[in-house]
Each structure stands twice: as structure tokens, then as C-alpha cells.
Amino acid sequence: MGLSRDSYRNAPVASAQTEALKTKIVEIAHARRRFGYRRVHDLLRLDFPGVNHKRVYRLYSDADLAVRKRKKVRRPPAERTPLNIATKVNEVWSMDFVSDSLANGRRLKCLTVADDFSHEAVDIAVDYGFSGNYVTRLLDQAALFRGYPAAVRTDNGPEFTSRAFIAWAQGHGIRHILIEPGRPMQNGYIESFNGRFRDECLNEHWFETLHQARTEIARWRRDYNEVRPHSSIGRIPPARFAEQHRRHAADAARHLTPADNEIQ
Numbered sequence: 001m002g003l004s005r006d007s008y009r010n011a012p013v014a015s016a017q018t019e020a021l022k023t024k025i026v027e028i029a030h031a032r033r034r035f036g037y038r039r040v041h042d043l044l045r046l047d048f049p050g051v052n053h054k055r056v057y058r059l060y061s062d063a064d065l066a067v068r069k070r071k072k073v074r075r076p077p078a079e080r081t082p083l084n085i086a087t088k089v090n091e092v093w094s095m096d097f098v099s100d101s102l103a104n105g106r107r108l109k110c111l112t113v114a115d116d117f118s119h120e121a122v123d124i125a126v127d128y129g130f131s132g133n134y135v136t137r138l139l140d141q142a143a144l145f146r147g148y149p150a151a152v153r154t155d156n157g158p159e160f161t162s163r164a165f166i167a168w169a170q171g172h173g174i175r176h177i178l179i180e181p182g183r184p185m186q187n188g189y190i191e192s193f194n195g196r197f198r199d200e201c202l203n204e205h206w207f208e209t210l211h212q213a214r215t216e217i218a219r220w221r222r223d224y225n226e227v228r229p230h231s232s233i234g235r236i237p238p239a240r241f242a243e244q245h246r247r248h249a250a251d252a253a254r255h256l257t258p259a260d261n262e263i264q
Helices: 005-009 016-031 037-044 053-062 132-146 163-171 184-200 210-226 238-254 258-263
Strands: 092-101 107-115 121-127 151-154 175-178
Touching (some): 016 053, 037 053, 107 132, 107 184
Antiparallel strands (some): 092 107, 107 121
């Protein structure tokens, strides 16, 4: 068979580095139960630079780790509407509501707001209910730290079609993009975000109080923005991607010649 006697009689012994890598993989997988080996590999690159994703997959599989797939609700097929791709931060904010409940059965409502370009979670507000005025106050608070968006994309919910919300958008010169009723795919960015939010946060916690829900959701949002790698932006966290884009935009503006400025 071409196999030496020594290899046949003596099982291979893992090196100290391999054992350390395997221990770290198991630690990350247990702390982040909804992360597959790809995202585990992304988080390992700081402590184990140059580690190969195939090696991570082998050790991940040897440790009997796997993400259990949750069953998706089958929906009737519908026409797909392509989304206009944002080209800069704050070009479009998409927003929607996600429902959950406390241990005592009382319903919770989460307002989720995401930046279409950077995929940052601009805000996740949690309360028992929301009005149009409440939503606009929360958006004003978010704008204090990052500025107002050029446009917002929402469904036709009463909070987003209220007089308060429409007046807020007009007052700040914000274009309001309303999707067609019954076409959630037209708000695909926030629908994707909400899926991750429910899978990695809401389904992983059992909230007993509103304060606990706000605390855990705020912690998850910080982790999503600053630590969790995002596959569609180069497998880096959204906050880092947004900062890189702002830096590149500032560098490009500084290198414009006087002639370029006159043309603009």
C-alpha cells in the first residue's frame, strides 16, 4: 500500500499550535453558535495570521461543530425587483420592524435601521410600541452621530406613512422610497439584516424584561458593527468598511486639482 510501518503503528500527534488553534475554534463556535467555519476563520486571522480556511474547516469538522439550519417558511414565488445599489455611506437607510416577546408573553417591537452601502446597523430601538413621532425622534438621534441620509426606504406601515414621518422627511429634504405592498423583496437589505438579527440575537435569548432586551440587543448591535465580519464587504466588520470608505473619499477630495474643482 506504500504506507510505512511507523505511520501505521503510531497515530499522528498534533502540534501545540494545532491544539491552540482547535481550542480557539471551539471557543469561538460555542460563544457564537450561529457562526459557521467561514466566519470563525475570519475571527481567527488576528490571533493566527495566515491560517488556511481549509485547515480551519478540517479542525471545525473534527470537533463535531456545525450550525444547525433552521427551517424557512415557504412563500409563494414572486417577481424579483432589483435594488438600486448605494455608492456611499448615508445614501440610503432602510428600515423595518421586527416583533418578539418577553417571557411573560408581552409583545416587543424592534425598529431596525441599516445603511444600504456600509451595511451598518444604524440603530435598533426596542419598545412595546412605536408612533410616527417616536420613529422620527429616534432617527434624529441617530443623525446626530452620522448625519441624515439622502433617502430612506420603508414599507407602507402606519408609522412610516404617518403625517409626522412624512413631514420629517420633507423637512430634512430626505427622499422617501416606499416599496409596493406585499413586496418585501423590494426592501431586501433590511430583510436580510432582520434575518441575521433574529437568527443570531432574538432566537438566542429569552428576555424577561424590556431593560434586558435593550441591553442584549445593544450589545449585539455593537458586535455586529465592530466585530462580526460581513461577507459582501470583503469579510470585514461594517464599521471598519465605512471608515475605510470615508478615508478614501477624503483622500480623493484632497487630491483634486484646482482645475477639477472649477469643473465641478
